[in-house]
Amino acid sequence: MDLKTLTYLVVGATFALYIGIAIWARAGTTKEFYVAGTGVHPIANGMATAADWMSAASFISMAGLIAFLGYDASVYLMGWTGGYVLLALLLAPYLRKYGKFTVSEFIGERYYSKAARMVAVLCLVVASITYVIGQMKGVGVAFGRFLEVDYHTGIGVGMAIVFVYAVLGGMKGITYTQIAQYCVLIFAYTVPAVFIALNLTGMPIPQIGLGSSMADGSGMALLDKLDLIVTDLGFAAFTAQKWSTLNMVLLTLSLMIGTAGLPHVIMRFFTVPKVADARTSAGWALVFIAILYTTAPAVGAMARLNLMNTIQSGPVGSVDGNMVYADRPSWFKNWETTGLLKFEDKNGDGRVQYYNDKSEEFAAKAASFGWQGNEMVKVDRDIMVLANPEIAKLPNWVIALVAAGGLAAALSTAAGLLLAISTAISHDVIKGMIAPDISEKKELLASRLAMAGAIVVAGYLGMNPPGFAAQVVALAFGLAASSIFPALMMGIFNKNMDNIGAIVGMLTGLLSTLLYIFWFKGWFFIPGTAMAANTPGNWFMGISPEAFGAVGAMLNFTAAYVVSKFTPPPPEHIQHLVEDIRVPMGSGSASSH
Amino acid sequence: MSDQNSRQAYWKANLRLVALCLSIWFVVSYLFGIILVDQLNAISLGGYKLGFWFAQQGSIYVFVVLIFFYAWRMNKLDRQFNVHEE
Numbered sequence: 169m170d171l172k173t174l175t176y177l178v179v180g181a182t183f184a185l186y187i188g189i190a191i192w193a194r195a196g197t198t199k200e201f202y203v204a205g206t207g208v209h210p211i212a213n214g215m216a217t218a219a220d221w222m223s224a225a226s227f228i229s230m231a232g233l234i235a236f237l238g239y240d241a242s243v244y245l246m247g248w249t250g251g252y253v254l255l256a257l258l259l260a261p262y263l264r265k266y267g268k269f270t271v272s273e274f275i276g277e278r279y280y281s282k283a284a285r286m287v288a289v290l291c292l293v294v295a296s297i298t299y300v301i302g303q304m305k306g307v308g309v310a311f312g313r314f315l316e317v318d319y320h321t322g323i324g325v326g327m328a329i330v331f332v333y334a335v336l337g338g339m340k341g342i343t344y345t346q347i348a349q350y351c352v353l354i355f356a357y358t359v360p361a362v363f364i365a366l367n368l369t370g371m372p373i374p375q376i377g378l379g380s381s382m383a384d385g386s387g388m389a390l391l392d393k394l395d396l397i398v399t400d401l402g403f404a405a406f407t408a409q410k411w412s413t414l415n416m417v418l419l420t421l422s423l424m425i426g427t428a429g430l431p432h433v434i435m436r437f438f439t440v441p442k443v444a445d446a447r448t449s450a451g452w453a454l455v456f457i458a459i460l461y462t463t464a465p466a467v468g469a470m471a472r473l474n475l476m477n478t479i480q481s482g483p484v485g486s487v488d489g490n491m492v493y494a495d496r497p498s499w500f501k502n503w504e505t506t507g508l509l510k511f512e513d514k515n516g517d518g519r520v521q522y523y524n525d526k527s528e529e530f531a532a533k534a535a536s537f538g539w540q541g542n543e544m545v546k547v548d549r550d551i552m553v554l555a556n557p558e559i560a561k562l563p564n565w566v567i568a569l570v571a572a573g574g575l576a577a578a579l580s581t582a583a584g585l586l587l588a589i590s591t592a593i594s595h596d597v598i599k600g601m602i603a604p605d606i607s608e609k610k611e612l613l614a615s616r617l618a619m620a621g622a623i624v625v626a627g628y629l630g631m632n633p634p635g636f637a638a639q640v641v642a643l644a645f646g647l648a649a650s651s652i653f654p655a656l657m658m659g660i661f662n663k664n665m666d667n668i669g670a671i672v673g674m675l676t677g678l679l680s681t682l683l684y685i686f687w688f689k690g691w692f693f694i695p696g697t698a699m700a701a702n703t704p705g706n707w708f709m710g711i712s713p714e715a716f717g718a719v720g721a722m723l724n725f726t727a728a729y730v731v732s733k734f735t736p737p738p739p740e741h742i743q744h745l746v747e748d749i750r751v752p753m754g755s756g757s758a759s760s761h
Numbered sequence: 762m763s764d765q766n767s768r769q770a771y772w773k774a775n776l777r778l779v780a781l782c783l784s785i786w787f788v789v790s791y792l793f794g795i796i797l798v799d800q801l802n803a804i805s806l807g808g809y810k811l812g813f814w815f816a817q818q819g820s821i822y823v824f825v826v827l828i829f830f831y832a833w834r835m836n837k838l839d840r841q842f843n844v845h846e847e
Binding site for chain 1: 768771772775779782783786790791794795796798799802806807808809810813814816817818820821822824825827828829831832835836839843844845846
């Protein structure tokens, strides 16, 4: 059977599964729609959280980032997992005890302020929409490469699938679909990794294989070999640190508290039956996430090794040490047609030279070999995971599986984000502000309409991505880290935090982070309006805009604390509320009252 | 011990546990994985340099263990101070 038919079959089967689950898990009440009736088993919720969290970026882009950044990519590995420790210890159990439907609802009630609730809703919607755009693009790309359909058609099909199970099932439908999607995506990610690890080191477990010796008879450790190969070609060593220590610490911290403050993740913990379940469920979520996140470094390093070895097939500088372009493997040709891989024969020798021509030290050496510049003018990071099965010569069904896995990762995250957006609109804005007396049936209808609207907007933005789509990921984490996380944490751990302190803190964190990002990336990301070039030399103490969320959060904490010392403490019933959420007893289930 | 005092003691015990867990969280990721990475890289763990291993593997395993450890200790505290759920 040819690859295309096989891919259609595998992807079609997974889609049929998602739709089947949606019909089985229809939501009949707002409680089912918002929090899946709080009846989700902690392990099941952990699996759904993992699928919710791991997006197209985790599945497709992360290993590619590691392949080219090496050690420095550790900030993403630690940042996107360490946040779950904060979530489990500082937020999830208490917000589950509070027992309402949304994050903004907690902020509004805890700080007895509609303004605070609105700030939270605004941060939530901006953060979620920026994220959804990326997922929709991921769906379009995956369809385009594997099913050879038009990018726009791909997004259209993706929208239709999400529409069916999200609008019909709400949180309940999304949760059970995400469990299925997790199984598909983790299988698709680990199978190629196992084969490649086995191939290179003779060890089938990628996490151990990465620390093993090469199976090529040299007895050299894989990572040492990789360091040697890349430094021989003028690149920085794979395991060496390239970024400043302060920037790495702050970026990791920003990603961690940003993760813990992202509403679509927090609201997953409202679905479990008990407070104790919220704690263990965060642990299970991290187990399922860690399976992929500890495999990714192996995939990244091994893919880089395979790529370098394919192109630089013999000793550096020898006449026949480089791959002959005419003899390039078929995966090379396939990716050339997509434009993600590009070759230019600068010295006209018909062979491919791939080296770091920015290294002055290496330039003289390269010139003596007769090399006239790096000829791999484009190597897109994203092809690392997608091309992996082909590079390792794995059977076609594995390639079809990777396509289904990429789609599962993108669709599951998109659905979680869309639910966060529609819940904010129907519960926080319509029920919370405009029409508090709305009946449950009408609220359920409103949330379905909001969901449908959100899907259309997300699809439109995916088809016509604004030029700044890549930039705004920093914004999503910056917003969550500098405004939502501190407000939630102080609401639980500081009984005396009052409304004015919290609002001043949120605005301080929010505005300082926005200012810093816009200063280097342009006001509202409009090109040409940046106040200073986005280079390490200009950054304040060498802190990149992506890493500033942690600083914004510290400013938030400080401002809120100082202001709360000079303003009246919260009323007694709020202090009782805080005391009450600190103990698990009497949790009951989430309700709207 | 009155109900109010007992709840305060429970909260204090919880804060101590959180502080312990977050110290470990800080040490394995920020200290071992970033700040002391060069020193630890002098030691090897199989084919891994130790600092690199903490940054890309070890810290993540410790995070998982930490959450389950916290959940287990909290379940015990919940019962000890009689604030557990039905």
